[in-house]
Amino acid sequence: MTLHWRLGLCLGTLLAYHGAIGDTPGVDDIPDVKEGLWESNTQMPGTNGKAIHSTMCTSNLVNRKLYEQTHKNPNRPCKVLHYERSGAVLTSETECTFGGKPTRTKSVTTLSGNTAYRLETRKPDGTIETVIESKWVSACPAGMKLGDVTGPDGKVMMNMLTP
Numbered sequence: 046m047t048l049h050w051r052l053g054l055c056l057g058t059l060l061a062y063h064g065a066i067g068d069t070p071g072v073d074d075i076p077d078v079k080e081g082l083w084e085s086n087t088q089m090p091g092t093n094g095k096a097i098h099s100t101m102c103t104s105n106l107v108n109r110k111l112y113e114q115t116h117k118n119p120n121r122p123c124k125v126l127h128y129e130r131s132g133a134v135l136t137s138e139t140e141c142t143f144g145g146k147p148t149r150t151k152s153v154t155t156l157s158g159n160t161a162y163r164l165e166t167r168k169p170d171g172t173i174e175t176v177i178e179s180k181w182v183s184a185c186p187a188g189m190k191l192g193d194v195t196g197p198d199g200k201v202m203m204n205m206l207t208p
Contacts, residue, residue, distance in 0.1 A: 076135070076154075076156055076159070076162075078103060078104070078159050078160075079181045080103070080104035080184075080185075081103075081104075081182070081183055081184045082100055082101070082102055082181070082182050082183050082184065082185050082186065082189070083101050083102075083103055083179050083180065083181055084098070084099075084179065084180055084182045085098070085101070085177055085179040086178050087175065087176070087177045088175065088176045089174065089175040089176075090174060090175075098197050099196055099197065100195045101192075101193070101205070104191055106191070107191050107192050107206065110206055111205055122141050122142055122143055123139050123140065123142075124140055124141075125137055125139050126139065126140055126149070133157070134154070134155050134156075135152075135153070135154040135155075136153050136154075137151070137152050138150070138151050139151075139152065149169050150167060150169075151166070151169075152164060152165065152166045152167070157180075160180060160181040161179065161181065162177075162180075163176070163177070163178050164176070164177040190204065191206070192204040192205045192207070193205075
């Protein structure tokens with residue numbers, strides 16, 4: 046798996062569930078999600094216009110654990126500079142540093158209840174860089190554990206709860 050793809054998947058997952066938390070985050074601010082299998086299609090630079098398909102077996106408990114792991118890590122590469130919530134729309138500005146180079150992005154997440162969302166990240170000039178559309182599809186299938194993430198081939202490639 047390419048670094049670009051893995052980074053996109055991890056950032057997408059974290060942004061979708063945790064990047065929308067403000068400077069004084071509280072675990073209670075994490076958007077509510079329906080427990081089960083979530084299907085995501087991610088479009089980002091370097092994918093030649095093709096969406097990357099993945100799934101994740103998740104729940105509010107998984108999201109809380111990921112949030113706590115992410116925000117307790119002093120070496121986390123990203124910090125939220127601004128956060129605002131207006132109904133079902135979450136807007137945040139985040140700065141991430143990779144390889145010593147800081148990059149700012151703005152994200153807009155539109156929630157559809159607790160069963161779907163659309164996340165757009167934008168460059169500082171306002172152009173859309175990444176779009177993630179994710180929706181709940183079913184209960185987690187047999188053999189899949191909470192936190193498991195599958196790649197385009199449908200095979201479990203990582204568990205977000207395993208360090």
